[in-house]
Amino acid sequence: MEFLTEINYDKLIEKSLKNVVVEALKIAENQGLPGEHHYYITFQTNHPQTKISDYLKSQYPEEMTIVLQHQFSNLVVTPSSFSVDLSFGGIQQTLVIPFDAITYFADPYAKFGLSFSTNNEDSSLSDNQPNVIEEKEPEVKKASGAATVVSIDAFRKKNK
Secondary structure: OOOOOOOOHHHHHHHHHHHHHHHHHHHHHHHOOOOOOOEEEEEEOOOOOOEOOHHHHHHOOOEEEEEEOOOOEEEEEOOOEEEEEEEEOOEEEEEEEEHHHEEEEEEHHHOEEEEOOOOOOOHHHHOOOOEEEOOOOOOOOOOOOOOOOOOOOOOOOOOO
16 A cells, blocks of 8 residues: 555545536436536547547547537446437437546536546646636527537636
């Protein structure tokens, strides 16, 4: 057993807040999304354990945002990742997203959001801390029958 020389509270907080994402996804997995709740999830497409089609990877080489609301299926939550089927351009695709790849999670209906640091971010910008964000929901154009990738800039915490 390796003994620590100090406790990294930032990592402990981030792990706890990622568990909020896991539990929220488990609710959606087990009973669907209640009421008007919906999730915006931004993740690193270039994370080694992220599994998306080459087509999506070429369109979103670094980061992508998905919305889980009405048109998703086969949501499966594991201890380290989740998978979900979404339709892109009328073609159903399975995405596997490790929790370590998530950089942002929000439930706009609840006015709740979490922003996570990543290992490759400039620490002077992120302070290596997750941020709880309460923002208004941006307007999103509804797509008919297909998943929509939306900009989440309205949700991001502004650096001062």
